[in-house]
Amino acid sequence: MSSSVQRKRIRKSPAARRAEIVDAAAAVALTEGLECVTLRRIAEELDVRPGLISHYFPSAEDLVAEAFGSAADGELDTLLPARRPEGTSSEHLARFFVRATGEAYDAVSRLWINARHLSRYRPALRERVVEQEAAWRERLTDLLRQGVERGEFRTDDPEVTSIQILVVLDGLGAHANTETGGRPEAVTRMAVTTAERELGLAGGTLGPPPVSP
Amino acid sequence: MSSSVQRKRIRKSPAARRAEIVDAAAAVALTEGLECVTLRRIAEELDVRPGLISHYFPSAEDLVAEAFGSAADGELDTLLPARRPEGTSSEHLARFFVRATGEAYDAVSRLWINARHLSRYRPALRERVVEQEAAWRERLTDLLRQGVERGEFRTDDPEVTSIQILVVLDGLGAHANTETGGRPEAVTRMAVTTAERELGLAGGTLGPPPVSP
DNA sequence: TTGCTTATTGGTCGCACACTCAATAGCATG
DNA sequence: CATGCTATTGAGTGTGCGACCAATAAGCAA
Numbered sequence: 001m002s003s004s005v006q007r008k009r010i011r012k013s014p015a016a017r018r019a020e021i022v023d024a025a026a027a028v029a030l031t032e033g034l035e036c037v038t039l040r041r042i043a044e045e046l047d048v049r050p051g052l053i054s055h056y057f058p059s060a061e062d063l064v065a066e067a068f069g070s071a072a073d074g075e076l077d078t079l080l081p082a083r084r085p086e087g088t089s090s091e092h093l094a095r096f097f098v099r100a101t102g103e104a105y106d107a108v109s110r111l112w113i114n115a116r117h118l119s120r121y122r123p124a125l126r127e128r129v130v131e132q133e134a135a136w137r138e139r140l141t142d143l144l145r146q147g148v149e150r151g152e153f154r155t156d157d158p159e160v161t162s163i164q165i166l167v168v169l170d171g172l173g174a175h176a177n178t179e180t181g182g183r184p185e186a187v188t189r190m191a192v193t194t195a196e197r198e199l200g201l202a203g204g205t206l207g208p209p210p211v212s213p
Numbered sequence: 214m215s216s217s218v219q220r221k222r223i224r225k226s227p228a229a230r231r232a233e234i235v236d237a238a239a240a241v242a243l244t245e246g247l248e249c250v251t252l253r254r255i256a257e258e259l260d261v262r263p264g265l266i267s268h269y270f271p272s273a274e275d276l277v278a279e280a281f282g283s284a285a286d287g288e289l290d291t292l293l294p295a296r297r298p299e300g301t302s303s304e305h306l307a308r309f310f311v312r313a314t315g316e317a318y319d320a321v322s323r324l325w326i327n328a329r330h331l332s333r334y335r336p337a338l339r340e341r342v343v344e345q346e347a348a349w350r351e352r353l354t355d356l357l358r359q360g361v362e363r364g365e366f367r368t369d370d371p372e373v374t375s376i377q378i379l380v381v382l383d384g385l386g387a388h389a390n391t392e393t394g395g396r397p398e399a400v401t402r403m404a405v406t407t408a409e410r411e412l413g414l415a416g417g418t419l420g421p422p423p424v425s426p
Numbered sequence: 427t428t429g430c431t432t433a434t435t436g437g438t439c440g441c442a443c444a445c446t447c448a449a450t451a452g453c454a455t456g
Numbered sequence: 457c458a459t460g461c462t463a464t465t466g467a468g469t470g471t472g473c474g475a476c477c478a479a480t481a482a483g484c485a486a
Contacts, residue, residue, distance in 0.1 A: 011452045011463055033333060039444065049465050051446085060444060110333065112387075117330040120246060120323065120390040129391050160397045167403060171384030174325075177333040178342050184373045190380060224433055224482045252474065262435050264476085273474060428486085435480070443471080450465070456458090 025067035089147030109173030238280035302360030322386030
């Protein structure tokens with residue numbers, strides 16, 4: 001009756017199986033946390049035996065690192081698509097802030113906190129975190145640079161500005177696990193405010209204007 | 214020979230023993246991380262049997278929460294002393310930034326990341342984190358309010374300003390476990406810059422001035 | 427000094443984890 | 457249809473964790 005009682009083996013190509021494992025691990029990492037990415041948990045997810053996961057990832061730590069990398073990659077792509085066929089830089093940046101401030105982003109904030117903490121003990125994960133930090137920074141820097149070229153933004157150093165924006169976002173996301181009540185609007189708006197200030201934009205260009213009486 | 218081979222029991226008052234346990238747990242939390250606060254680890258630290266720790270903390274989670282609370286309390290007191298007999302508010306705030314930006318603060322940043330993440334799974338710890346967030350916010354708000362009263366600072370809402378400063382500090386501290394190279398000065402200075410801007414102070418009032426040619 | 431309260435021990439249990447490896451069976455290939 | 461390669465299983469190892477509890481002895485009070 002239940003499909004969980006599966007006896008028959010399903011044999012897949014190494015590439016396909018590996019991808020399947022990484023996908024499942026990334027999903028678990030994003031929803032339940034990186035410490036739930038265990039051989040048993042992922043095996044259960046795919047309805048295979050734990051030994052199989054070990055076969056593809058002889059060290060469990062590598063799977064955890066891969067899970068984070070994959071999840072972060074995916075999030076970055078929806079947050080700041082590499083290809084931006086149409087729209088102004090301001091529009092792209094505004095969309096970025098909408099996504100990165102919405103409640104749906106909490107899961108991503110949690111993942112980053114998770115990874116940043118766990119990387120204290122796991123070198124393989126730490127490497128991935130450093131990689132992803134660079135990737136996110138570069139992707140945002142690219143967008144800012146494009147805006148500068150188009151004359152939309154004005155900043156001496158797009159990279160410094162993008163780091164500043166990301167620092168504020170990290171600070172806002174830090175509370176994703178504890179946040180209870182609402183925050184003052186001046187706090188919620190900090191990321192947008194920072195961007196507008198550092199890019200020489202008028203208030204309200206990148207998001208809802210501060211306080212409408 | 215070795216003092217670790219201790220047979221003789223040392224019987225202490227419950228209050229003293231409990232305090233001793235919490236102190237040891239706080240120290241381990243600060244240096245090795247909250248996941249190292251285990252019955253066995255703390256027992257070893259005090260050269261007693263694990264069962265004794267269980268006796269004082271029937272649930273290990275409560276010990277972890279207590280360890281974080283104690284460590285955070287201690288750090289807050291050296292960072293923002295409640296009693297400020299002498300000196301201007303600017304001086305106190307400047308000292309705060311020196312401490313909260315120095316390399317010695319990395320351990321504290323790590324502890325906060327640790328606690329914020331772990332509180333995802335442990336309700337008792339989460340409560341403590343929320344408590345400490347409030348305590349830190351209030352302590353900083355008090356300092357800002359005092360500065361406003363004395364005419365040193367100018368801000369509409371000291372609490373909002375203090376949250377903004379703390380958000381930036383959280384953002385800067387987020388990388389305590391991965392930081393490799395140096396950061397641009399404009400990033401390092403973000404906390405001070407934010408404070409100066411939001412408090413209507415001239416650049417350089419609260420820390421080393423930006424870029425000396 | 428004796429006795430009593432209770433802080434402390436030592437041992438045990440069950441659980442979840444990563445890791446190992448010989449045996450097995452799916453499936454593409456001929 | 458038979459065969460060989462190898463993806464997959466099943467079973468077992470060792471570790472560290474929290475929790476539990478009866479037995480023990482430290483040190484205070486009588």
